[in-house]
Amino acid sequence: MDDRGEPVPADGRMVLARRLAGLLEEVRRLPGLGGFQRPLPATDLRRAAALGPVVTVNVTQRRTDALIVTPDEVSPIPLGFTAGDVRETAYAYVEAVERHQSRLAALEEADAAAQETFNARTCTAYQQAAVALVEAEAVMESALTSTLEWLWEAIGRPVLDACGFREPPGEGRPWPRLWWCPTGLLTLLPLHAAGRHGEAGQSSLDRAVMSYTPSLRVLIESRSWERSTVPGGMLHVALPETPGQRDLPHVEREEELLTALFGADCTTLKGPAADRTSVRRGLAVHRSVHFSCHATSHPLRPASGGALLSDGLLTTGEIAANHRHRDFAFLSACKTALGGLLVPDESMTLSAALHYTGYRHVIGTLWSVRDAVAAEVAEDVYRDLWQDGVFRPDRAAAALHGAVRRLRDASPHEPSHWMSFTHTGP
16 A cells, blocks of 8 residues: 555555565664564464463465464464455455444434424434434344354354363353454454354353454563553543534543542543644553544555544554553544454554554454443443552453453343454453
């Protein structure tokens, strides 16, 4: 992709590839950088599995294998599907989600028009938009259920069985951990939620605590990051109202939660105060951040997505440009973990960007979630992370797992209510 996000012609790509190779050689000649951007040897890669297996799936036109990394070995597990199967599943899944999102946006526009000018025309438009949204929701729930069941049979169950996670852990026993490192179009699919959720024990959620990592190298490095020593505790970016977007009334609920837990150690940038400059400055001096706002993703230019602030978009690319070691980020926002379609291996989501820039633990959402659901999950997660008066972000994966399972158990046949939440980090 060029600077405008447009595809580069084949001859241009060759020129860029040669230029990149030359620059890499220059960097590797610098002291201490001989291994820069080189593949890690297998002995180093196995260190990524110190706390649980790491699984990547290699998809080709002829066959597919899961590569399960443990401290002792890298084991290939043959899987019974092809690149075509993944493409068909991923595009049907994304199409259903995007159709629902577009119908939701249309209803919001119709609602705004009816409130501004209430007459027969705007009332009819609102009713039609509401019916279209209900229909899109039914289609999406069916597509999500089918996707999760396919992922379970094709990937989840054979991988978990191979890892020895064949049933839920017994009462009082610790939950095992597993990290997904997806590639290609699998980066778009909810591997963490795979399952037949109407059947006891037949889902990933019932057998292990799931996390994502962009790469094994990043997982290894993130475990060595020291706890941040910057002076600020929690930065809360709160926008209950955003120009051109629907209101988020439950932002107030999240503000009350964070204020009660963090007290004076919480800085809130709310409404007009949550502008691009202030948020960038706040990110630089706080160990953790909680975004209560709208966000967006760009399916073809992922770095152009980001958080919608009072004066515009703080892009994923802008956030990723500043590397710093921090503790925790909670993205109670829309589409923060959804990547790109054109170059999925290079997708830059807001969740991944924050992790790359140094946030050890990042909780994000795959698509727009209900304001009340996001607030409920936030309450469950933060109350789990606060133990004996101390904030313990290293429990983020387990805390999210518990919160999502409680939501799932309440509505197993409505996956859109609970499957969107993800954890990225060690």
